[in-house]
Amino acid sequence: xxxxxxxxxxxxxxxxxxxxxxxxxxxxxxxxxxxxxxxxxxxxxxxxxxxxxxxxxxxxxxxxxxxxxxxxxxxxxxxxxxxxxxxxxxxxxxxxxxxxxxxxxxxxxxxxxxxxxxxxxxxxxxxxxxxxxxxxxxxxxxxxxxxxxxxxxxxxxxxxxxxxxxxxxxxxxxxxxxxxxxxxxxxxxxxxxxxxxxxxxxxxxxxxxxxxxx
Amino acid sequence: xxxxxxxxxxxxxxxxxxxxxxxxxxxxxxxxxxxxxxxxxxxxxxxxxxxxxxxxxxxxxxxxxxxxxxxxxxxxxxxxxxxxxxxxxxxxxxxxxxxxxxxxxxxxxxxxxxxxxxxxxxxxxxxxxxxxxxxxxxxxxxxxxxxxxxxxxxxxxxxxxxxxxxxxxxxxxxxxxxxxxxxxxxxxxxxxxxxxxxxxxxxxxxxxxxxxxxxxxxxxxxxxxxxxxxxxxxxxxxxxxxxxxxxxxxxxxxxxxxxxxxxxxxxxxxxxxxxxxxxxxxxxxxxxxxxxxxxxxxxxxxxxxxxxxxxxxxxxxxxxxxxxxxxxxxxxxxxxxxxxxxxxxxxx
Numbered sequence: 144x145x146x147x148x149x150x151x152x153x154x155x156x157x158x159x160x161x162x163x164x165x166x167x168x169x170x171x172x173x174x175x176x177x178x179x180x181x182x183x184x185x186x187x188x189x190x191x192x193x194x195x196x197x198x199x200x201x202x203x204x205x206x207x208x209x210x211x212x213x214x215x216x217x218x219x220x221x222x223x224x225x226x227x228x229x230x231x232x233x234x235x236x237x238x239x240x241x242x243x244x245x246x247x248x249x250x251x252x253x254x255x256x257x258x259x260x261x262x263x264x265x266x267x268x269x270x271x272x273x274x275x276x277x278x279x280x281x282x283x284x285x286x287x288x289x290x291x292x293x294x295x296x297x298x299x300x301x302x303x304x305x306x307x308x309x310x311x312x313x314x315x316x317x318x319x320x321x322x323x324x325x326x327x328x329x330x331x332x333x334x335x336x337x338x339x340x341x342x343x344x345x346x347x348x349x350x351x352x353x354x355x356x357x
Numbered sequence: 358x359x360x361x362x363x364x365x366x367x368x369x370x371x372x373x374x375x376x377x378x379x380x381x382x383x384x385x386x387x388x389x390x391x392x393x394x395x396x397x398x399x400x401x402x403x404x405x406x407x408x409x410x411x412x413x414x415x416x417x418x419x420x421x422x423x424x425x426x427x428x429x430x431x432x433x434x435x436x437x438x439x440x441x442x443x444x445x446x447x448x449x450x451x452x453x454x455x456x457x458x459x460x461x462x463x464x465x466x467x468x469x470x471x472x473x474x475x476x477x478x479x480x481x482x483x484x485x486x487x488x489x490x491x492x493x494x495x496x497x498x499x500x501x502x503x504x505x506x507x508x509x510x511x512x513x514x515x516x517x518x519x520x521x522x523x524x525x526x527x528x529x530x531x532x533x534x535x536x537x538x539x540x541x542x543x544x545x546x547x548x549x550x551x552x553x554x555x556x557x558x559x560x561x562x563x564x565x566x567x568x569x570x571x572x573x574x575x576x577x578x579x580x581x582x583x584x585x586x587x588x589x590x591x592x593x594x595x596x597x598x599x600x601x602x603x604x605x606x607x608x609x610x611x612x613x614x615x616x617x618x619x620x621x622x623x624x625x626x627x628x629x630x631x632x633x634x635x636x637x638x639x640x641x642x643x644x645x646x647x648x649x650x651x652x653x654x655x656x657x658x659x660x661x662x663x664x665x666x667x668x669x670x671x672x673x674x675x676x677x678x679x680x681x682x683x684x685x686x687x688x689x690x691x692x693x694x695x696x697x698x699x700x701x702x703x704x705x
Contacts (some may be wrong), residue, residue: 153413160426177427182435184413186424189400192413196435205444211514212534213522229531231538233514234619238629239440243431254620255542327414333436 145307146221147264147286148335149295150315151195154325155302158183158193162294162303166197169265169293170282173248178262179294180243195294195303198223198244198262199334206236206245220286221308222264227280232256241333264305265292308335430622443629450633454640455516461644465651475657477672478584485668486685488589494667496555500602503548508643510537510544515636542617549610556603562589563598568680586679597649605642609635 158181166172166179179197184190200223207215207223214229215236234256236245250257267284270277277284285292295305304311312328319326416423422433431437489497513521514537522530569592571585577593578585585591590598612635616628653660659673674682 180425180427180432182433183424184416190413194435205440209444211518212531213518229527231535233538238625238632239444241436241438241440243434243437253618
């Protein structure tokens with residue numbers, strides 16, 4: 144069984160926000176909620192890099208650990224999903240998540256939180272696959288249709304890769320070998336732990352290549 | 358190399374933890390001079406080592422805000438590493454706290470079985486002394502009801518997952534937790550209003566006096582059964598007032614407000630810290646209040662009537678609060694206007 148992961152190639156991302164728009168369009172997310180966002184480091188100065196970030200579907204997911212009602216579950220493909228019928232909108236997952244993935248539509252005055260909404264890896268929720276109830280609460284279930292997440296499919300530079308962890312790591316490895324730079328896989332250490340990080344190819348001009356970090 | 362990296366990562370985390378603890382409240386924005394410095398370093402880095410992205414990733418891990426076009430709370434932070442610390446800190450806090458709470462309840466039960474309710478030695482005289490005015494009692498019960506509601510709902514939110522969920526199941530527990538969260542968030546601000554009133558009302562009688570130390574030395578006669586003389590509030594009650602009402606109460610109110618109103622754009626670091634402090638203070642407060650409720654109800658005869666009707670029997674006043682009783686007799690207590698000494702007869 145595949146283990147679904149996201150991988151964002153910072154050497155390719157051009158901050159077009161196509162992934163963000165694709166996600167909003169595909170999943171019809173609540174007003175004021177962005178399941179995915181693009182962050183630019185060193186904006187406007189040499190060394191600028193952009194990264195598209197959403198829920199990374201962590202191996203040891205902090206949201207899952209701290210949820211007081213245990214509404215999270217992991218699909219067979221390693222996708223971290225949650226049950227909005229159980230969610231109480233306490234915000235604990237938002238405190239715990241290192242990637243800022245959980246979002247809360249404002250449900251009332253003074254920032255009262257509604258039910259949490261986050262990236263589902265386009266895999267819906269606990270309802271029947273592709274049912275109307277599932278779409279209303281979680282958005283499209285593309286995995287059930289045999290498709291990959293809309294954000295990665297839409298990515299114009301193929302910076303954002305989604306799919307089986309081994310497969311996308313292999314694509315990334317080939318890229319690094321060819322271009323000889325950018326061996327760091329953003330966020331994988333935090334999300335999937337060190338052992339699962341892809342093997343580091345020896346990049347020219349970078350003998351002591353730093354491992355998969357952050 | 359792997360171990361070196363692990364060690365480096367660990368020390369980075371440790372340093373970051375310390376920094377977080379110190380700086381979480383301050384949330385000072387990055388100094389412009391440092392930013393300019395970093396940009397200069399970046400430029401130099403691009404020339405010297407064009408293929409090395411290490412400084413970029415160091416910046417990502419720092420949790421510093423970057424640029425993003427998405428609006429929202431902290432959308433410009435790529436990785437906020439302190440959530441992991443918060444997650445780890447919750448476990449021992451909740452485990453030790455929960456253990457202490459259960460231990461307190463057991464200790465009170467054992468004490469009740471061994472010691473039984475504290476009674477007056479002499480027979481009641483039937484003459485009643487006013488102990489609490491209507492305003493004092495109203496504020497007390499207002500605080501009491503809100504605090505108990507907050508304690509119970511807080512316990513459900515904190516321990517329900519491991520205690521209730523396996524018994525009552527997901528659907529019912531989610532319903533209960535939703536109710537608890539909503540009650541907690543709406544009752545909280547009521548306590549914030551009532552608590553300062555309580556502090557002002559009960560401040561004077563809770564100032565420590567010289568005779569309170571003698572009371573402490575004998576533990577209030579809790580175990581010996583001796584009636585140690587005390588003012589209107591005995592030293593134990595004074596300690597409870599300062600610890601529970603003033604220190605813990607204000608801590609709970611401040612951290613509670615930070616958590617209850619996320620619309621002021623406070624950062625996750627602030628809320629994580631507030632949450633842990635709120636948990637510690639909440640559990641400590643619940644434990645202290647459990648002791649107070651025990652002594653105010655089944656633990657001591659006549660105590661509940663004092664707060665219910667506002668009056669106590671002269672014998673009770675003399676034995677438990679001798680100094681106060683003498684003051685009342687001399688017409689000094691209660692300030693202006695001596696309380697009616699032979700006011701209403703006991704209802705029951």
